[in-house]
Amino acid sequence: MKNNLNIVVLGLSITSSWGNGHATTFRGLIRELHKNGHDVTFLERDVPWYASNRDLKDFSYCNTILYSGLDELRQKHTEIIRFADLVIVGSYVPEGVAVGHFVVETADGITAFYDIDTPVTLAKMEKNDFEYLHPDLIPMYHMYLSFTGGPTLKRLEEQYGSPMARPFYCSFDPELYFPEEQVKQWDLGYLGTYSTDRQPPLTKLMLQAAEEFQGGRFVVAGPQYPAGIEWPSNVERIEHLPPLEHRKFYNSQRFTMNITRDDMIRAGYSPSVRLFEAAACNTPIISDYWEGIESIFEPGKEILISKSAEETVNYLTGIGEEERQQIAASAREKVLAYHTAAHRAKELETYYSEATAFSRTVQE
Known part of the structure; x- marks a missing residue:
């Protein structure tokens, strides 16, 4: 694996934690990827409810880009997606199916779907609710990084055709979460x-x-x-x-x-x-x-x-x-x-290497 990966993440939100747990998960993971020498760009759809509740203070560990919609994504950000080593699309991304198709058709590198809501996603698809993921898209991603482990991983591969489904639990940042003296209110x-x-x-x-x-x-x-x-x-x-x-x-x-x-x-x-x-x-x-x-x-x-x-x-x-x-x-x-964010960053590096090797084998 290259020592310095160019990683692009299209996620629900990194700038605001209002009403979602995705932001803290992305922040910890990307901060650790940055510490490991990787360059990360986060593309976030600019929506009013996050715009009015932004609480990210430190932007130093990733390049954060807000975009207005799919047209702007295609017009302005095609190149960074095409030339990235790894492109990750997260669950609940607005117009996620269209975004996913754009990514898998554009990216030259490894592509992954990062599902922070796997059971909800699968339940939605069973009801023909394809808000951000369609079954046809799953085999097109090189990896399915799943919030859920256990039997669900086998189901993603055997029923939905993922080439590589791997457990990718949420994590925490030890620099932010630790014991401290507080009155027990x-x-x-x-x-x-x-x-x-x-x-x-x-x-x-x-x-x-x-x-x-x-x-x-x-x-x-x-x-x-x-x-x-x-x-x-x-x-x-x-x-x-x-x-x-x-x-x-x-x-x-x-x-x-x-x-x-x-x-x-x-x-x-x-x-x-x-x-x-x-x-x-x-x-x-x-x-x-x-x-x-x-x-x-x-x-x-x-x-x-x-x-x-x-x-x-x-x-x-x-x-x-x-x-x-x-x-x-x-x-x-x-x-x-x-379960620290550093553990997840290392896991992602391992999965990237695995997906790269698998992709080469398939091409040969």
Whole structure:
């Protein structure tokens, strides 16, 4: 592999984390790729809801370009896509199918689809919803980098014809997420944008726990929650929490809650970036269960699994401080060993080399 790759990423957003987890994932990965000597250009569709909520402060590690639409992408940025060593198209990119066709038809180098939403993507395609990916496109990309591991990878190759599907979990940046002394404002917190499928388990595992544990202090942070939701009196609401405040948020909780979307539970092997960020901050996690969670954290030792409000309350009231800190320390040790942005950058380099070798073999 070349020591210095020219990489182009067309992603949902790197400039704004408003209502999406893609920005922090892209920022960490690209920063580490830059540290490894690679040149990265990020192409982002300029849309009003991100334009009015931009929170990226450091642009030094990549060349960030905003474009107005597909016509401008073709007219102004064809050359950087054509001559890149690696071009990555992310999930939820506006007009993603048209963008994908443009990329695979234009790029001379390796092309990849980076799916930060794999179970959602596959569920959408099964309903003939091709918002940002069409089944016909999958075999055209050299690689499918999947947020989800496990059996889904085999499905992507055998059912959808991907030449090379690889696990590419989200990650965290140890320079941004680490333990620090903070007053514990809350017994349990949750960070996540509202979604209709996450709200019932959030209610079951956390909000009902708040009602049962009146002496406890709870917080839910994230945008787009409907005005009609009735929050228990001991649940604080934070409308939007930019990434720069996530570390303080996690360090201000005794425990943090993880809630998983339905499609990701069905697919399994789909760890949220919030799991890694919270663990890095030494905050013990209470989570719903999904197949494959044991491949990320050991239940009971590195993560706590809850199936009811009662179980959640039992954790909050029954676990002593020494045990709480031990669970947190074990999870932090795990994510530092396997799930940093630096680990993902190295994985991407390995996958690029693998795809390059495979492409040459096919051409021969």
